[in-house]
Amino acid sequence: WAFAGIPQSSAGTRPADPSLCPQWFESSKIHVSALIVGECSQIPSHWSAVRSLDQWLKEQNIPGLEGVDTRALTKRIREKGTLLGRLVLDGGQERSLPFEDPNTRHLVQEVSLKEPRVFNPGGSLRITAVDCGLKYNQIRCLCQRGAAVTVVPWDHPLDSAGEGLWRRGAGAHQWEHLRGSCPW
Structure with missing residues (x-):
């Protein structure tokens, strides 16, 4: 499944009428530390898209990773429960980087x-x-x-x-x- 793009009223912006919710989003901003997908299209193809998912993640300083078998990842999480993870660029010092456990945060x-x-x-x-x-x-x-x-x-x-x-x-x-x- 490929993401088709991000609509105009992007997270962090409000519609002209502040008593209305943004139409295409479920939150005021991205609340993830990173995003892992099987495939990420670089060409927005949804009728309301104005940028790609990759562009949007970069604007929000959220790292993304594509080319992952997300079905296998989902199966592993289902079998093992919540797992801590980290994205490491070029694999040099992954062991020295501490895990951030979200269960320690409010x-x-x-x-x-x-x-x-x-x-x-x-x-x-x-x-x-x-x-x-x-x-x-x-x-x-x-x-x-x-x-x-x-x-x-x-x-x-x-x-x-x-x-x-x-x-x-x-x-x-x-x-x-x-x-x-x-x-x-």
Whole structure:
């Protein structure tokens, strides 16, 4: 499977109306340390593409690796569980480079937005969505059903959560933190 290209409203940019989610992206930026693919097309072929995946990764300072049997890699991860890895150029000092274990970082805090943001403010139902790794499509779906969605950071107090509370992502320990501040 070859990536067909990256659309215009690239990660990190917002649409003209800040109450709308970017149409073609699920997050405000890339949240990976590297990308491994089987094949990466250098010629954008999707109708909305304005750059190749390779160009976009370079713009975002994300290393990429192609030509990998991703099915075999997926099978190995499925059998062994989470594996630490690193990309090393020319293989000289790979043993001296330490692994960075993502389990030692607060990943929810890293991906969560920093300030509350309202989408579709004129909506008839008020929903507070806690960003523990939300995807923009989840917000788009709530807004398309007429909701005004206030997205708050993972650690935001829930003193006025509206008529509904939406939370996706992160584990139970994040939810326990939120339950203590919930007004219901």
